[in-house]
Amino acid sequence: MNKINKQSFLQRIFLGELYRNYDLKDFDWGIIFSVFFLTLFGIVMVSSVSLPLTEGSFSFIISHISKVIIALIIFLLIFRFPTNFWSKVDIQILLIAFFLLFLVFAPIIGQEVNGANRWIRVFGFSIQPSELMKFALIIYISSYCSRRLDEFKEKWLGFWKPILVVVVAISLVLFEPDLGSSAVIFVVALSIMFIAGAPLRHLLVIFSLGMSVFILMILTVPWRMKRILSFMNPWDTYQNEGWQLSHSLIAFGRGDWFGVGLGESLQKLHYLPDAQTDFIFAIIAEEMGLLFCIFLVALFSFLIFKCFYIGRLARHANYYLGSYIAYGAGICIALHVFINIGVSSGMLPTKGITLPFISFGGSNLLLMFALIALVLRINFEISESFTNKTKILNV
Amino acid sequence: MNFELTSKYRELIVWFFVFCLLVSLPIRFYFLQKYEFETALNKSKASSERTLKLLSRRGKILDRNFQILAEDIPAYEIGIQVNNFSFDPSHISLISKILDIDSKNLKNKLSNKKRKYIVLNHNASQDELNKLKEKKIPGIRSIYKYKRSYPEGEILSQVIGLTNFENKGQEGIELSVNKKLSGKDGFKKYVRTNKGEIIETQIIPPNHGQDITTTLDAKLQYLVYQELKKAFDYYKASSASAILVDLKSKDILAMANYPSFNPNDRRGMNPNLLANRSATDLFEPGSTVKPLALAGLLQEDVIYKDIIIKTSPGYIEYEGFLTSDFKDYGTLNLSDVISKSSNVAMVKLCDKSNSEEIIKNFYKWGFGKYINEIFISNREGYLPSSADLSAREKVSLCYGYGLQVTLIQLVGAYTALFSNGQFQGLNLISGSYNVNENEIISSEIAEEIKIMLSEAVNNGTGRNALVKNTRIIGKTGTTKRLTNQGYNEESFNASFIGMAELEDKDYVLGILIRDAKENGEGGGQVAAPVFSKIIKSIQNTL
Numbered sequence: 001m002n003k004i005n006k007q008s009f010l011q012r013i014f015l016g017e018l019y020r021n022y023d024l025k026d027f028d029w030g031i032i033f034s035v036f037f038l039t040l041f042g043i044v045m046v047s048s049v050s051l052p053l054t055e056g057s058f059s060f061i062i063s064h065i066s067k068v069i070i071a072l073i074i075f076l077l078i079f080r081f082p083t084n085f086w087s088k089v090d091i092q093i094l095l096i097a098f099f100l101l102f103l104v105f106a107p108i109i110g111q112e113v114n115g116a117n118r119w120i121r122v123f124g125f126s127i128q129p130s131e132l133m134k135f136a137l138i139i140y141i142s143s144y145c146s147r148r149l150d151e152f153k154e155k156w157l158g159f160w161k162p163i164l165v166v167v168v169a170i171s172l173v174l175f176e177p178d179l180g181s182s183a184v185i186f187v188v189a190l191s192i193m194f195i196a197g198a199p200l201r202h203l204l205v206i207f208s209l210g211m212s213v214f215i216l217m218i219l220t221v222p223w224r225m226k227r228i229l230s231f232m233n234p235w236d237t238y239q240n241e242g243w244q245l246s247h248s249l250i251a252f253g254r255g256d257w258f259g260v261g262l263g264e265s266l267q268k269l270h271y272l273p274d275a276q277t278d279f280i281f282a283i284i285a286e287e288m289g290l291l292f293c294i295f296l297v298a299l300f301s302f303l304i305f306k307c308f309y310i311g312r313l314a315r316h317a318n319y320y321l322g323s324y325i326a327y328g329a330g331i332c333i334a335l336h337v338f339i340n341i342g343v344s345s346g347m348l349p350t351k352g353i354t355l356p357f358i359s360f361g362g363s364n365l366l367l368m369f370a371l372i373a374l375v376l377r378i379n380f381e382i383s384e385s386f387t388n389k390t391k392i393l394n395v
Numbered sequence: 396m397n398f399e400l401t402s403k404y405r406e407l408i409v410w411f412f413v414f415c416l417l418v419s420l421p422i423r424f425y426f427l428q429k430y431e432f433e434t435a436l437n438k439s440k441a442s443s444e445r446t447l448k449l450l451s452r453r454g455k456i457l458d459r460n461f462q463i464l465a466e467d468i469p470a471y472e473i474g475i476q477v478n479n480f481s482f483d484p485s486h487i488s489l490i491s492k493i494l495d496i497d498s499k500n501l502k503n504k505l506s507n508k509k510r511k512y513i514v515l516n517h518n519a520s521q522d523e524l525n526k527l528k529e530k531k532i533p534g535i536r537s538i539y540k541y542k543r544s545y546p547e548g549e550i551l552s553q554v555i556g557l558t559n560f561e562n563k564g565q566e567g568i569e570l571s572v573n574k575k576l577s578g579k580d581g582f583k584k585y586v587r588t589n590k591g592e593i594i595e596t597q598i599i600p601p602n603h604g605q606d607i608t609t610t611l612d613a614k615l616q617y618l619v620y621q622e623l624k625k626a627f628d629y630y631k632a633s634s635a636s637a638i639l640v641d642l643k644s645k646d647i648l649a650m651a652n653y654p655s656f657n658p659n660d661r662r663g664m665n666p667n668l669l670a671n672r673s674a675t676d677l678f679e680p681g682s683t684v685k686p687l688a689l690a691g692l693l694q695e696d697v698i699y700k701d702i703i704i705k706t707s708p709g710y711i712e713y714e715g716f717l718t719s720d721f722k723d724y725g726t727l728n729l730s731d732v733i734s735k736s737s738n739v740a741m742v743k744l745c746d747k748s749n750s751e752e753i754i755k756n757f758y759k760w761g762f763g764k765y766i767n768e769i770f771i772s773n774r775e776g777y778l779p780s781s782a783d784l785s786a787r788e789k790v791s792l793c794y795g796y797g798l799q800v801t802l803i804q805l806v807g808a809y810t811a812l813f814s815n816g817q818f819q820g821l822n823l824i825s826g827s828y829n830v831n832e833n834e835i836i837s838s839e840i841a842e843e844i845k846i847m848l849s850e851a852v853n854n855g856t857g858r859n860a861l862v863k864n865t866r867i868i869g870k871t872g873t874t875k876r877l878t879n880q881g882y883n884e885e886s887f888n889a890s891f892i893g894m895a896e897l898e899d900k901d902y903v904l905g906i907l908i909r910d911a912k913e914n915g916e917g918g919g920q921v922a923a924p925v926f927s928k929i930i931k932s933i934q935n936t937l
Contacts, residue, residue: 052588191409195402195405197405246438249431249435250442252432254435254436254439256428266443269586269588269594270589270590294424297417297421304413305413305414308413334413338417338419347420
């Protein structure tokens, strides 16, 4: 295999070693622009929400922008390496993710917020290991399925081995406890396996098992039950459990179709808890209106189906690893969008899931940029493979 | 299960599910908007949005020297929250003492458990509020507002009028120029953050009302009012009215009625006293219209100024009705007719004209129609139509029966007479209205009549109106009061309308004393002396 000799230093830095020439068409500009827009809008909204909370100090905004910059660096880093590279180190990434998940319960490093151990603190940064676990599992499951396509389909153990990994990961996340992220991991993992051709009866068994666990977790923990009940009718428990959702709905109501105007939100003024993270969509609805919200949902949908489309193209190119990763990324983003917006609009019980690219919070932003980097790289590679189909599998 | 899906269909299923998830969001938005927004907005308003009224001040009413006749002063609505408190009897007696409320009444009110809040006083002063606050009575609440204050009190109350408890015009000038006077309240919208900070979102400043300057002179008004009061007491009259006009500018300087009411104390106010009777009370003018009728006849050229009329034997039977004079005056010239106020002569003179002309003449003087816009309520009076007028009714018009006028119409007519026969209306609001000059009679005839009126004061019925060293001209009038049962032979309206040439200006003054019961009854005995006294007291202030 001959490398291209003309490759410049910058190309080497950003794209790694290439085996062919490329042009701008090899990048998916639709994804790039929508991510760019969403991130920019996220900075605007985080500013809008945080300024009155911090009495005009820019600390939140600076913190958010620095996280965006870190996410961009991670993005470039991931985009630089061929997808196969990540597939090769999947076990190592998984182990790091497990290690960090354990650290959540460690003293000093692990942080307890509102009775949940979801964070670890290193070098002044708070990291949510469950987000890294999502990334790790998408790569692990995808590479497992693509490597052992037949074994996975035919042997009993071939199916249950990755499931075991998923179950352990979910148990840890559940133990934090973080029901929302566990659900996302569970559904993303099963979806990848479903697409990869896992036997339906096995999937059905594991799916029903998972559902029973979820229902049990809700029924046995009183505050989860309360949340479920309060979500059905938040106004009845306005002063207590229903407070957050009530004010989220008030924000939607004040915004109506056209919004009260950027920066004019009332609910962000200490009424709506978590207004800059989990409930940022309510503030968007209040300030920008429902029509803009529908536009945002459409933009997210575009992004998600773009990922699916790349996954489909990759399968056509017999590039299964890329296909599964792209689907996994798309489903992961879709679940985040659906759960977040569903929660703030009162369609789903309250879960701490952030809105991709927009919410304040570094870990999720890193995860989303990492996933997008993978998808863009896959797109880059398949456009390469369409011109020279033989090369891609041999990297 | 041998059924296996190919990758293609598995992917499509995922596409479909994700599509459903994403589409459910806008659908949720739609139903949210449709079913939850109203509740949400109400909750938001209740929890965090407030509107504060920014009170506008009502315009002042000023006299011609910019003395304040009516203005808004700060006041408080004081109320008490009832539901949560059981009242200490000592508190009740304190409240009743400070706010001057009957304590039994107050106890009853406070024991009504259905009401949460009871207004104790709509217009309490700062002083009263401070006293209440000192006592630290639980549940007392106060709302800042404006209250109308009338510094001149009862002397002007019927002209200036009143505002209601919402501070909107209810009577008098307050009502007629309410639009100009009233301001528009502004408001301040603000939101409260969950930490209790207040953030203003919108301010519409209040639009204060415009000030109104009247032509009235509070000082002269006071003099006129005092004299009316004295006359009321002296003659034991039922009421008295007077209007003072500056001849040159046609400005109404004073307009008074007695008895009057105190606009600053609404309790125990007699609603019958609210009306400004000088502009709304109708009466038959009697002899006071004789000069006007005569002027009309001269203008019409049916009589000439040197005409001589035989009035013996002091009465005349006309169309079956008897008209008589006070006594047999013998043969009279026109000047004597006015100064002696001979009814017989008027009957004979008016016989020469037709009813149409006579009524047209009165109409020109301003009877039977609203006087020009003077911004207080007034009445058009009554003038019969010429078509169904008998000859008898025609001649009685000439000595002032069979028509009804207001004092202000009469004063307006005399003002025109004294202005060389030019009708220009009257003014009450400065710079408000300019009536085009309207010639009723020629200036020569007007001058003739004035000489006759001078004679009437100097040698006729109006002698009591005389003031030393001052030219006074004018005419008395005495009419039987019309009641529901017809004419009351015992009760009279005594009037005098005249002009006094003082050093600074010429004043037109109309006096009407109703139902004098002692010390005289006719215009010459009752109204003319009041005229004289008012002019004298004006003179003293110069």
